[in-house]
Amino acid sequence: MRAIVSSRTTLEIGNHGWRGSPSPVGAPPEPVSRGTAGASGICLSPSAGDHRAVGTKGARETRGYRVSGQLLAFVGACLAVIVVPGPDLALLLRNAAVAGRSAAIATATGIMTGNTILAAAAVAGLTALLRASGPLYDVMRLAGAAYLIYLGVRALISLIRKGGPARGAEEAPARPDLHSRHAFRQGLLSNLLNPKVAAFYLALFPQFTLPGMPTLAQHTLLAALFCLLSLIWYVLLIAVLGQVQTWLQRREVQRTITGASAAALITLGTGLAVQN
Template sequence: MTELLGFIAASLLIIVVPGPDLALLLGNTARSGQRAGVATAAGIMLGHAVLAAAAVAGLTALLTASEIGYAAVRLAGAFYLIHLGLKALIGFVRMRRSSAERRTAGHDARPARAVTGRTMRVCVRQGLISNLLNPKVAAFYLSLFPQFVLPGMSTTANQSTLAGVFWVLCLLWFALVLTLLARIRALLRRPGVEQGLAGVSGVSLIGLGTALALRG
């Protein structure tokens, strides 16, 4: 029980620290609404499931053991984050222009957004790719899991259990974030707040991508 509680505590510290996943989730929610946020979270959780399965199978160990492979994933992830950040900033500029045009026309209210199936698919894909291309996540699955050994379990059963616990903790965290965003939905729909979140998420994603690219 002590090992499990220690793993949960370490996992929570890692999960709640803001990173690319949270920045992407906030940006998509601000730009396209609550359903887009849920779709983004679904993509992120799918990525965690894939990486957890890869860690149990030992595939993440092969990745981190290969300097070239690790560098390739790191750079691909960095450029993808920068790409997402630039898209968020473009959306930020468009929102400002649209808001200015509405004020000029004497219409302060923003028309209700329509979230299409394509938007949902894009959000799922963004969450999935962003998570899979973050080598820090793969390294986490490799470095943290071996430090915790649950008594009476084989190596495979131990890693499978820890992977499942971590996945559930991530799910609960994103459910909490989405619930809070739903509670402040009216605030998020204010043009100034919506634009601010889009701008902050764009800058954050570009900053995280740049830092990842420059890290050796």
């Protein structure tokens, strides 16, 4: 269909589409109604697509608020697990006190490696299998308890062997027999068998969901966020320990930290072994 429009012709909307009608020269165009023009005309009123667009935008905003709330709650849970003192912190402080900054760095590296392994297991769904298997979880729990008690007893034996009055010098040299490789292994096993971290991945981790994201992407993002927060915490902690290294080398401070960490490790291990 063709429509020829001249200076003397205006376009009108009718029941049969566009049609030309003459109008006086110079006359203003007739106003076009914004309502429905007709069965075969052009409708200029808001369409259903516009309403769908508005609804989609509102749904996206609501989903964004829910994701933000879940992330904030997850960060709070992470900080509670990371910052609250536990076996990892007790071991790190003990190794920093008795073997210096290099041992503290190796211990923290082992802890972070354990975090990464547990995070990968959670993303792969292995922690869900562990949670569903009662006997397997009991084996892991008892193994963790035994290792914590073992570390605590070793610390106590070391404290008893070095007992007695201080030898003249107020500062004690760092322990040369704790190699960085051993400190790394201690940190790794301590984290893998840490009841706090295990409880986090077994109980808390599955409770957080990010609407609009695939399950694998959700778990990957949350696990990476937990590892990042752990890394920031241990970097800050080692920086602080480096500033007080001279104070940590005092014999009385070493004995106090060793005794406190030994008691904490044994207590945590015993509690983990007898829990239901």
